[in-house]
Amino acid sequence: MNGVEDYRRVAPPGVIDIIMTLSERVRGRRLLHLSGGRFGGGPAEILQTLVPIMSDLGIDAVWEITGGDPAFYATSTTLEAALRGPERVLTDEALDHFVEMNRVNAKKLSLEADLVLVHDVQPATLVSQRPAGGRWVWRCHFDCSRPQRRAWSFLRPFVNQYDAAIFSLPAFARRLGVPKYIIHPSIDPLSEKNRDLSPREIATILGTLGIAQDKPFLLQVGAFNGADDPLGVVNAYRLVKKHYDVRLVLAGTAGVDPESPSVLDELRDAAHRDPDIFVRELPPDAHLQINALQRAATIVLQKSVRAAFGLGAAEAMWKGKPVIGGFVGGLAHQIVYDVTGYTVHSVEGAAFRLRHLLNNRELIARMGAAGREHVRRSFLITRHLVDYMALLIHLAS
Numbered sequence: 310m311n312g313v314e315d316y317r318r319v320a321p322p323g324v325i326d327i328i329m330t331l332s333e334r335v336r337g338r339r340l341l342h343l344s345g346g347r348f349g350g351g352p353a354e355i356l357q358t359l360v361p362i363m364s365d366l367g368i369d370a371v372w373e374i375t376g377g378d379p380a381f382y383a384t385s386t387t388l389e390a391a392l393r394g395p396e397r398v399l400t401d402e403a404l405d406h407f408v409e410m411n412r413v414n415a416k417k418l419s420l421e422a423d424l425v426l427v428h429d430v431q432p433a434t435l436v437s438q439r440p441a442g443g444r445w446v447w448r449c450h451f452d453c454s455r456p457q458r459r460a461w462s463f464l465r466p467f468v469n470q471y472d473a474a475i476f477s478l479p480a481f482a483r484r485l486g487v488p489k490y491i492i493h494p495s496i497d498p499l500s501e502k503n504r505d506l507s508p509r510e511i512a513t514i515l516g517t518l519g520i521a522q523d524k525p526f527l528l529q530v531g532a533f534n535g536a537d538d539p540l541g542v543v544n545a546y547r548l549v550k551k552h553y554d555v556r557l558v559l560a561g562t563a564g565v566d567p568e569s570p571s572v573l574d575e576l577r578d579a580a581h582r583d584p585d586i587f588v589r590e591l592p593p594d595a596h597l598q599i600n601a602l603q604r605a606a607t608i609v610l611q612k613s614v615r616a617a618f619g620l621g622a623a624e625a626m627w628k629g630k631p632v633i634g635g636f637v638g639g640l641a642h643q644i645v646y647d648v649t650g651y652t653v654h655s656v657e658g659a660a661f662r663l664r665h666l667l668n669n670r671e672l673i674a675r676m677g678a679a680g681r682e683h684v685r686r687s688f689l690i691t692r693h694l695v696d697y698m699a700l701l702i703h704l705a706s
Contacts, residue, residue: 310361312361316498316690319685321685328698337368339423340371340422341425343432344372344375344429344431345431351429362694368698377411377413378410384404387399389430389431392430392453392461399460412437423443446490449481452480453483465483469486474490476490476492477493478491478618492693493687497689500596504600514597525553527558528559528560528610530599533569533590534568536616537611542559543557548656549660549663556585557586558602559589560588603624603628608631608667609633611635614637615637619639622640623688629681633652633662634652634653635653635654643684648676
């Protein structure tokens with residue numbers, strides 16, 4: 310496990326010294342993170358790195374998870390989906406059981422802390438069981454700006470029992486009766502997904518994926534669904550292919566999205582007809598494979614039409630790649646237009662920008678270098694650590 314000093318070689322100059330200074334103000338304070346699990350994306354991926362570093366700094370950082378029966382998990386999944394916007398069925402009985410299971414969780418957990426950060430939906434109602442003392446903050450990692458009314462009517466009274474709420478972007482928030490803070494998510498530059506790889510490692514991993522490096526290739530890593538628009542990427546590639554000999558790699562997971570099977574069928578059909586289209590379905594923990602693909606790619610796409618904050622663009626820019634992304638969610642906040650890449654609104658726009666970059670190879674290198682420095686300043690875990698320690702100092706003083 311990496312300690313804070315390990316990040317000195319990748320963080321911006323002076324940041325580790327700032328972290329060490331801040332740590333003197335919070336050393337010995339108890340910071341409790343509550344989440345629904347220790348694996349998967351979102352909060353779990355961030356906490357796996359943040360909590361050990363905080364402990365290394367002398368903060369009494371603890372990470373607890375909530376649990377329950379199958380009905381509890383089903384309701385939490387449905388509730389979060391409804392808060393993101395789509396219509397879902399939520400019954401009074403299911404919601405009452407959800408609250409009751411968190412009452413049981415509260416009895417099993419030690420909830421005393423100077424600051425309690427409750428991540429997303431599954432543990433959210435624990436706030437009704439908060440002990441005296443300490444400050445409680447709800448950390449929402451997704452876009453809940455247009456929730457289903459029934460879901461928000463249920464959750465809002467609980468959120469208003471917190472001392473504050475944190476969102477990834479102002480546009481992701483709802484009107485609340487408590488203070489709101491904005492903290493962008495971050496990537497861990499020393500993780501398996503983002504650490505440096507040697508050319509031999511990259512070649513070996515790509516070999517196992519059956520992808521040669523004999524020509525430039527375009528890459529999109531994302532879910533095989535309508536939101537990430539891999540079919541739009543195929544159409545943009547076809548427009549580019551008329552002018553440049555490139556290949557396209559689409560890598561990601563099918564997930565549980567009901568439209569994924571039909572999208573995957575269309576993608577496989579396209580790959581069957583064109584030997585330069587590669588579709589690779591990867592498990593959620595295929596971090597080294599994603600790392601190698603991003604490092605080997607010429608240009609990375611993230612042509613989403615619906616998105617939360619996401620960190621695919623930041624991951625690719627950290628590897629020195631220009632990124633062409635959709636103008637949605639957090640992509641416009643990660644991609645600096647005409648500096649680290651481009652945001653686009655259409656297939657034709659993506660194809661135009663791809664051709665422009667392929668015709669200006671020095672621009673690819675220049676944008677890649679600018680992207681890496683942009684991520685170094687704004688989206689590394691060290692910046693996230695500074696944000697959380699500043700919040701602890703502010704709220705628990």
